Amino acid sequence: MINYIFEVIVTDIREGDKLTMKKTHPCGNNIFTVLRIGMDFRISCDKCGRIIMLPRKKVEKGIKKIVRNGETV
Template sequence: MDVQVGDRLQMKKNHPCGSREFLVLRAGMDFKLRCTGCGREVMVSRRKIEKNIKKIIREGE
């Protein structure tokens, strides 16, 4: 799956704050994401993220 820094990810499940969108801050073997609702930053493994992505939103589209 082609996920790049700066993409917004719409996930299948909500974050505890209620938001479903995350901003990608770092991509590699694991991802650093920032919740667009509350601003919390989390590190999550690539396998877990790729399984839970519903939609990738790019700024240019």
């Protein structure tokens, strides 16, 4: 049971990471930079620069790929 919970809640996202999301922003881009991590995540669109606040759960569910320092993690 404990192991199960652990697996579900831990997604390794750090500030500065580039997230490729399943959903695209209205501007057509789906790559976002993580600005702040907390209860809510603050991410900015790499194309239009808009800042979006999303609950952690939503961010984790929507991630397709995480890129850190040019490498996929």
